[in-house]
Amino acid sequence: MKKIVDNKRGAILVFILIIYGILILAFTTLLSSTVMNYKMQKMNSKIKKRFYYAEAGLDEAYAMTLEYLSAVLDYFHGNNEENDREDEEIYNNFKNMIKGTKDNMGLKKILADKDNYIIDNKKLIINVELKEKENYFLLKISSGYKTGIILNKISLSCKIMIPQNKTRLEGITAKDLITDSYWHIEKEMP
Amino acid sequence: MKRLDSKGFTLIETIYGIAILGILSIALSNLIMLTIKTYKDSKEQFNATLLAQYYFEEKKASYIVETEKTVIKSGDLLVSIDVLEVERYKERLFKITVEVIKDEMTLEKFEGYKSIDLQEIQHEEDSG
Numbered sequence: 001m002k003k004i005v006d007n008k009r010g011a012i013l014v015f016i017l018i019i020y021g022i023l024i025l026a027f028t029t030l031l032s033s034t035v036m037n038y039k040m041q042k043m044n045s046k047i048k049k050r051f052y053y054a055e056a057g058l059d060e061a062y063a064m065t066l067e068y069l070s071a072v073l074d075y076f077h078g079n080n081e082e083n084d085r086e087d088e089e090i091y092n093n094f095k096n097m098i099k100g101t102k103d104n105m106g107l108k109k110i111l112a113d114k115d116n117y118i119i120d121n122k123k124l125i126i127n128v129e130l131k132e133k134e135n136y137f138l139l140k141i142s143s144g145y146k147t148g149i150i151l152n153k154i155s156l157s158c159k160i161m162i163p164q165n166k167t168r169l170e171g172i173t174a175k176d177l178i179t180d181s182y183w184h185i186e187k188e189m190p
Numbered sequence: 191m192k193r194l195d196s197k198g199f200t201l202i203e204t205i206y207g208i209a210i211l212g213i214l215s216i217a218l219s220n221l222i223m224l225t226i227k228t229y230k231d232s233k234e235q236f237n238a239t240l241l242a243q244y245y246f247e248e249k250k251a252s253y254i255v256e257t258e259k260t261v262i263k264s265g266d267l268l269v270s271i272d273v274l275e276v277e278r279y280k281e282r283l284f285k286i287t288v289e290v291i292k293d294e295m296t297l298e299k300f301e302g303y304k305s306i307d308l309q310e311i312q313h314e315e316d317s318g
Contacts, residue, residue: 012199012207020214027218031225038232045239045298052246052302059305063279066307118278119303156308175307 043147050123050145054154057124057143061111062156065139068107069160069174072097076169087165094162094169098137099130106130107160111141125151136161136179142186151188156181238267238290238297245271246288246300255284255304267292273304282306 072094085093100106108130114121125144130137137160144153158181163169199207241264249271262269268291276283283303290298 012203013210015199016207016210016214019211020218023215023218024221027221027225031221031228034225034228034232038228038235041232041235041239045235048239048243049300052300056302059283059303059308060279062305062308063276063282063303066282067279118276119301181308 047147050147051152051154053119053123054125054143054145054152056119057117057126058141058154058156060117060119061126061128061141061143064111064116065107065141065160065178066174068110069177073169073172073174073177090169091162091164095132095137098160098162099132107137107139125153127153133159135164144188153186153188155184155186157184158182234267234292234297237265238292241267241269242288242290242298242300245269246286246302249273249286249288250302250304255306257284267297276303 075097076090076094097104098107100109108128110116111128112126114124114126117124117126123145125146127142127144129140131140138157139160140155140157142153142155144151146152159179161177161179163172163177245262255273257273257275259270259272262271270287270289270291272285272287272289274285274287275281276285283305286300286302286304288298288300289296
């Protein structure tokens with residue numbers, strides 16, 4: 001046994017194999033860290049893409065709200081029959097057009113229906129809340145995107161004012177009806 | 191003198207050793223190449239995402255909207271910026287597409303909208 005250990009012949013091979021082992025170990029570690037870095041860059045890109053999608057959903061929902069309100073105002077502005085009504089009746093009719101009736105879907109259903117969106121609706125997670133208050137509706141639209149198990153949401157809250165009388169209804173635009181709008185970002189854990 | 195001779199490797203041994211290491215390195219080269227390629231891809235992806243985000247945000251934040259397609263060269267990357275008016279929501283919504291291309295291959299693509307009405311609200315809040 002001592003003879004084998006003392007014999008230095010072929011020691012270079014052992015030496016080479018050790019160096020080779022160290023090199024393999026070093027490059028494998030380097031590769032795994034670069035792959036991890038690459039995956040993180042891809043994930044970063046995916047998160048940004050989804051965020052812009054969610055933001056686009058919200059932009060479209062807001063544009064849809066304005067279009068809807070414009071259509072409601074056009075109805076009131078161009079309808080003489082409505083103009084002859086009492087203030088209270090106009091107020092109630094306006095409210096019903098936003099809330100929805102048997103003949104009319106209402107704003108909430110229109111906004112919540114993903115098929116109404118031009119943007120890729122498979123990727124869209126949209127939630128709409130419409131609360132009736134004394135003189136206004138409180139509208140909250142959330143557009144979300146999932147990153148792994150975390151659901152990120154961008155929300156928009158605004159008030160839709162209900163015109164109190166005929167004079168207030170005159171000459172107003174859809175934008176005038178919307179007040180107190182603000183954005184915020186939420187995170188939801190499962 | 192004899193003790194000195196037995197220490198270290200001879201020249202022949204070293205040459206053989208280098209030759210063996212060279213042959214083994216061919217097998218290792220795949221691993222090295224893959225590491226370099228992944229590093230380059232990762233760096234490119236990072237730059238492409240940053241560029242796309244920069245131009246996308248710039249278009250979203252600007253108060254002047256021009257419906258046009260522009261191509262900007264940044265190093266060996268091409269950035270294509272396309273702004274289109276959304277037919278259904280005229281003058282309200284504009285579709286922005288930013289694409290970062292290298293050698294006819296898309297590295298990054300961001301799509302979204304620019305809402306004129308929402309921008310006005312945020313602007314009012316900012317100045318208020």
